[in-house]
Amino acid sequence: MIDIAANLAVIHERINAACKRVARDPDTVRLIAVSKVKPAELIEAAWQAGQQLFGESYVQEFRDKAPLVSSPVEWHYIGGLQSNKVKYLRSKVAMIHSVDRLSLAQEIDRQWTKEETPANILLQVNLGREASKSGCTEEQLEAFTRQVVQLPNLRIRGLMTLPPNFTDPEAVRPYFRRLRELAKQLDGLQLPNLAMRELSMGMSGDFEVAIEEGATLVRIGTAIFGERVRKSG
Numbered sequence: 001m002i003d004i005a006a007n008l009a010v011i012h013e014r015i016n017a018a019c020k021r022v023a024r025d026p027d028t029v030r031l032i033a034v035s036k037v038k039p040a041e042l043i044e045a046a047w048q049a050g051q052q053l054f055g056e057s058y059v060q061e062f063r064d065k066a067p068l069v070s071s072p073v074e075w076h077y078i079g080g081l082q083s084n085k086v087k088y089l090r091s092k093v094a095m096i097h098s099v100d101r102l103s104l105a106q107e108i109d110r111q112w113t114k115e116e117t118p119a120n121i122l123l124q125v126n127l128g129r130e131a132s133k134s135g136c137t138e139e140q141l142e143a144f145t146r147q148v149v150q151l152p153n154l155r156i157r158g159l160m161t162l163p164p165n166f167t168d169p170e171a172v173r174p175y176f177r178r179l180r181e182l183a184k185q186l187d188g189l190q191l192p193n194l195a196m197r198e199l200s201m202g203m204s205g206d207f208e209v210a211i212e213e214g215a216t217l218v219r220i221g222t223a224i225f226g227e228r229v230r231k232s233g
Contacts, residue, residue, distance in 0.1 A: 002226045004042065005049035008033075011223055018211040029211055032076055034203075034221030036061065040068035042225055047071040055097075055219050059085040066092060078160075078200070078219055080134050083107040091115060097160040097200045097217075100124040100134045102147050109151035118155045118193075122200050123148065125182065127175045128164040135161065138182055145186055149193045158198030158216070159183050169206035176201050176213035183214075 011031065019026045035043050036057040043054055048071075056062040057079025066075065077089055078097045083104050089096065090111045099105050099121045112119040123145060126135030136144045148156060159182060163175035179201055187196040202210025204223040211218065 002042075004045045004051075004224060007224050008046065008049050008051055011220060014208055015211060015218070018208040022212045024211070028216060030217050032078070032200075032217055032219045033224050034078065034219050035225070036079070036221065038221075038225050040065055043069050043073065044071055046224065047073055051224075053094075053217075055221075059088050062092075063088045076217075086111050095120040095122065095157065095198075097122045097219075098124045098134060099148070100126075100136055102144065105148045105151055105154060109153045112153040115153070118153050120155050120157050121148075122158050122160040122198060123156060124160045124162075125179060127161050127178055130164060133162050138178070141182060142186065142189070145189075145194065146191065149191045152193075154193060156194040156196075158196050158200065159186075160200035163201070163206075166206075169209045172206045173209050173213060176210045176215065180214040 015029055015031065016026045019029060030053055032053045032055040033046050033051050034055045053074045053076060055076045055078040075093045076095045076097060077093045081096065081098050081104060086107045096108065096119065099108065108119050108121065124135040125138060125141055126133050127138060129137060145156065148154060159179050161175060161179045163172045166172050179199055183196040183199060186194065198216045199214050200217040200219065202215045202218040204220050207218040207220060
């Protein structure tokens with residue numbers, strides 16, 4: 001039996017320790033519990049243990065599961081997103097972390113014309129240049145950003161990355177550091193509809209290094225909910 005409350009307590013201890021090492025206020029780091037492929041009852045259990053932010057990666061799963069969660073959780077969409085599925089996220093998510101192309105940004109903008117407040121988004125950067133992962137390259141990032149800020153119903157709140165997988169978390173540090181540098185560069189452009197407040201980076205195996213390099217949103221699933229059971233078919 002998974003003790004979600006105990007797991008969350010351990011993670012918060014580790015977050016606090018990582019912040020202390022680099023003289024950061026722990027309140028500047030928010031934990032996103034990655035709840036993809038996890039049932040609504042586990043989300044409710046995490047909520048009861050004090051967890052408020054939850055991350056989903058599959059639109060259809062999110063669409064089906066969100067109504068089953070009665071607690072007022074804050075949903076973040078963190079997975080790859082097809083433009084034709086954006087409509088299912090409108091009015092339901094606080095932030096979309098995975099905006100990686102102009103056509104997707106344009107569709108989010110179009111959908112959020114129906115909302116009173118703009119969509120909060122993060123731009124995804126593929127720093128490892130991996131074909132298996134989404135995201136613009138760092139060379140494309142400034143031009144991409146300048147296009148997205150023209151869309152009136154979007155607010156760019158920061159950057160997200162999925163770095164290459166390494167056994168040693170220290171091997172990932174340069175990627176996290178580079179994302180922070182890119183965010184600082186973009187902030188210096190003083191563009192409209194842009195505020196580099198968030199760096200979404202770090203998962204169960206490397207979130208402490210990510211925090212040391214400036215992460216404000218860490219996405220943790222396995223360390224909270226246990227190993228994922230792969231879907232069949």
